Amino acid sequence: MQSRPPELSDHDVAAAACAGWKIPAVMASYVSVGYGSHHWVLADVDGNRWFASVDALPGNEAGVGVDVEAGADAGADAAFARLSAALRLAVTARDAGRGFVVAPLRTSDGELVRRLTGGYALALYPFVAGGSGDFHDELSPADGIELTDMLYSLHAVPVPPGAGTRISTESFDLPDRDRLEVALDDAALDDAALDEAGNGEPGSDGEPGSDGPWRGPYGGPLRRLLARHAGDIHRALQRHDELVAASGQQSHRMVLTHGEPHPGNLIRTSSGLALIDWDTALLAPPERDLWLADARTGGQASRRYAVRTGRPLQAELLARYQLAWVLTDIAEFVALLRNAAEETADTSWSWDALCRILDELESSAP
Missing domain, CATH: 3.90.1200 (Aminoglycoside 3'-phosphotransferase; Chain: A, domain 2)
Incomplete structure (x- = not known):
């Protein structure tokens, strides 16, 4: 995404990653890549890097044909469950020996994705160096x-x-x-x-x-x-x-x-x-x-x-x-x-x- 979410600062993402994944203190930098998710590169003082992906969950704004009071929480919960299920499949493939799969890292609680305030979900990945293409x-x-x-x-x-x-x-x-x-x-x-x-x-x-x-x-x-x-x-x-x-x-x-x-x-x-x-x-x-x-x-x-x-x-x-x-x-x-x-x-x-x-x-x- 080109536009960063106004509710999330670099500090918010860095703090959530440190709290959820118990990684050292990091600096977060927003990167305008891809579409659908927001992304940050995290780096610590030793030069270690991680890639953070943040998805907006439904419900933090009014939707067409949706009763926000009745359906927002349910929509966000369903989207979070779908995201979690998808990432579990990625881990299944990686654990089956598919080395080309860049799967998310588990939190200190063993989860793959962490909910953030403001209706967002955070997943953390190993940083992969290399060149990528375009859609x-x-x-x-x-x-x-x-x-x-x-x-x-x-x-x-x-x-x-x-x-x-x-x-x-x-x-x-x-x-x-x-x-x-x-x-x-x-x-x-x-x-x-x-x-x-x-x-x-x-x-x-x-x-x-x-x-x-x-x-x-x-x-x-x-x-x-x-x-x-x-x-x-x-x-x-x-x-x-x-x-x-x-x-x-x-x-x-x-x-x-x-x-x-x-x-x-x-x-x-x-x-x-x-x-x-x-x-x-x-x-x-x-x-x-x-x-x-x-x-x-x-x-x-x-x-x-x-x-x-x-x-x-x-x-x-x-x-x-x-x-x-x-x-x-x-x-x-x-x-x-x-x-x-x-x-x-x-x-x-x-x-x-x-x-x-x-x-x-x-x-x-x-």
Whole structure:
């Protein structure tokens, strides 16, 4: 994330790491890398370094269609439980001998993640020196082979009994789908009301002083954007459901997956590629990882994987995961922008990304 959370100072993160992991006194420096989590590099006087990842839990601001008093604590607890379950899977893979897995360190109490005041969760990782890429980078043929073999090894990790809980197993649901559909319905209703009223009264489109649901700097533009692309989004949601149905029963194909094995989550070290950022780890079909590896290797990853396993991958699931990625991004950006009280580097980036994704969705429509 480009914008640091205003509620958390460098001192807060350093103090929480020292208290939870019993590491020596450290200095914390915020680093603007990645998207979705906030990151700090911690260093002590001897030059030892750690990497801290902080996630915002739902509930520290009002949400669209959410009763904050009734649902905020439950939402934060559920998100914390999902994060903890994902990180436990990463530790399972590391303990099974997968040296490329950069798993979180345990606290002095044996936990993997620690709650912070203000609705945040902190995980601490060993610092890995090396060079990383960007989400959109193509992988070289050699790196593509190495990544595919890493995924083959990861998917072969024996999952201990009891690890396959509901929150750690693929459900094929789209995160925040309900909130996205509420926003689409609101945009359609408000668009119709504005047309009937001759484009509405000043301020009814999210301008200052508006009492409507489209407040903030992105209120009006977001409403108009969703109204214009509502058909594209609804068709994509329907196509997603069709692909899930066509894929059939998958309970017998569940393996330990990373979820986001793109170049931005790979670090080239002196001993090979390391895979970082395990907050999305899940028991799921192998296609959850392979579609993205395919996108960065020109389709070579799934072919090599199928040869190694002796089992072909399902085209419907590869397509489902690719579409689910797009729809999840749309839902996440809409939720962020509809709740944004001010423009920041992160909201500006998210707005540009949302516009680009929706234009691509429109151009790909049959």
